[in-house]
Amino acid sequence: MSFFRTSMQYILKYLEEVGEMSAFAGRFFRELFRRPFESRELLRQCYNMGNKSLLLVGVTGFIIGLVFTLQSRPKMLDLGASAWIPSMVSISIVREIGPIITALICAGRIGSGIGAELGSMRVTEQIDAMEVSGTNPFKYLVVTRILATTLMIPLLVVMSDAIALFGSFLVENTKGDVSFRYFFDEVFLSLDFVDLIPSTLKTFFFGFAIGLVGCYRGYYCKHGTAGVGVAANTAVVETSMLLFVLDFIAVMVTDIFY
Amino acid sequence: MEKSVARNIRLGLFVITGTALLVAAVYFVGQKQSMFGNSSQLYAVFHDINGLRPGNNIRYSGINVGSVKEISMVSDTIIVVRFGVKNDILPHIRKNAHAIITTDGLVGNMIVNILPGSSSGLAVKAGDTIMSFARVRTDEMLTTLSVTNENAALLTAELLKITREISSGKGVIGSMIKDTTITTDLKETIHHLRHTTEASHATLTKLNRLITSLDKNNNIVGTLRDTTLPVTIRQTLANLERSSKQLVKVMDNVNGLIGNADSTITNIRKGEGAINFLSNDPVLVTKIDHTVSSLDSALMKINDAGVKLNENLEALKHNWFFKGYFKKLEKEQEKKAGKN
Amino acid sequence: MNKKSVTEGRRAVITIRGLKKFFGKNHVLNGFDMDLYEGETLVIMGKSGSGKSVMIKCLIGLETHDEGTINIMGRNMENVTEDELNEIRTEVGFLFQGSALYDSMTVRENLEFPLRRHVEKMGHFSDATPLVLEALESVGLAHAIDLMPEELSGGMKRRVALARTLILRPKIILYDEPTTGLDPITSKEIVLLMKSVQQKYKTSSIIITHDVDCARFISDRMILLVDGINYAEGTFAELDASTDPKVQAFFKS
Structure with missing residues (x-):
């Protein structure tokens, strides 16, 4: 009975939080379209989230392109399909790996950052x-941050994709003597708008999710400094889960239209 | 202030780089699909497109020249494929080119392969429909693995198409007028018929001579004229005669038929009763068919008769009654040869 | 009786009647009444957890109260729009217990932040430095204009926070425990500063504190908040002389 009650409480709490x-x-x-616009803060946040994440995202993307190609290369050679590596790598990176890995990294870097920053602002009464x-703290803190993540994550994903493909090219070039021209010809030959457009669109949702959950957790942070840690932590965990759910939805929606 | 300006410049750089990459990606993908730049639309009609999808490549003489734009089902067996082809390639594609759906490599994507037509054809224009063939399947490709086979497959398909059209007696005026197959067939048959008739005529003459010589010589054979063996010969002769008569009848029939067809075609040419012809046409073809088959059976009969005759003659040779006669004949021939 | 003499002929800028606030079953405020008159400094004393901070947060709209009415400068707080509330908030300054400086901004940006967001009241500035400097000078920290909050001491933070409150020229300032967490000397400085600001800007003030020295020095009038109600009211001298044991508890420690 008490188990039932606790689980009911959890469910209610969950529903409450979703609501x-x-x-x-x-x-x-609502606040997005109301004047005045905090454009300076928006630019500052864009800079912090975009430019300052680029190194991390770039290095990760590069290594993923590199490792992914290195790992799949021997098997493809066995199959005699080494000519397919560029197209295989490009499709998997552009469609899935690039967006989801970049988004997860940004959830860790940006999401937790927002959660901790807004959380500490809340507990030190700065928001009050x-x-x-x-x-309007919501406009100044939340709208700018969510907007910044929504705009910056897609750009980061595009760059990460490009860098990952470059990493993959380096492996192909050194191990397989594949020219730059051939590699990227193959890449763009195998890529389709079906690969490019939906995966770019979904990154906007990824960015929105990262900003939203981070801001929500930080903005309603409770219980002092310990609460700040909880806010940052929950922001990352919830964002990551939300990202996978969104990705799943995106794949299903893409399947419907193509 | 200085700091925020520098920051905004770097942010601007970041945004521009990202956007440029995205735009470049869209541009390159689009270019590969011939979405931008100058391309013209062509059409091809298929019965089965084997999973071809919009965006698949169009290949002409091994060059990627465009991509599939749209696939639409017009009826349960007709699928219209619209595809773009680069404008600079367009003048090289002839109207008699053929489109075929194949796989790129052994297990690759589906592609539309345009096989060049003969160089005498006119160049296609935008909006034209290219002739198409059913796709050669991968497994067939695997067993043959050569271009020749592709050609062979095409030939077979063509033959199949013609044969099917003939046998189903589809009343296409064009096929009747243009298609020389049926007439050629008929001519061939008549030729064979003549040949056979000549052959049987020769046999008959020989036989007559034999019988006459048998009559002249008052030997043992002559006395046996009224026994069973000659009866068989007579019967055979009668058979042959009957066959010949039948043959003549058939020949007449065929002649009449050709005359009929001729006059019908003349009628069409004159522009008289085209609809009338169309409604009559299947009957006509059936008639021809029928005649051909009866001709066939007649020929078979003649053949049978010939074979029987041969058998009879052979039997005569081996019969001890005639042994001497045949030997004498041989000796006489040898003597003649010696004298000469 | 004496209350009348202090407040006679003055206009009330804040009126609270029957304010109640519950946290679950815990009745923090249980029918609190209060008037703040123009130009006076009202000190509200109470033990920790007696609901002082909750009361003042209800006043400014950071917490919602469950019952009662709050009237600030003739406007009823129960039915104001968001824009009206923000307008009232420019008239009512609030000094947080922990200063609550925006720690990602410099002192200048801290002060400019509210200034630039109230164009209709403060006007539009291409350069707000004179106003920022004026506010900082009135708290004696003009030299700290380009420092970050983390570079400031606790007392300096309070002063900057006060300057940030003053920059919008409020008519009423609410102080939430202004001397808590500071050493006695700094406390004294802050109290003196409050007094000088009071005289310079002619503001009405509510000071929440449990610092008796502060209350003695600055108060025109005092309210003792006990058990969620205004238990006793009067000047410092009057309350100090009271024989009520609950009142005595505040002064004889």
């Missing part, structure tokens, strides 16, 4: 201070 988060997202869209000075 709150939806309301939070709704508020984001903004509110009592008659300014």
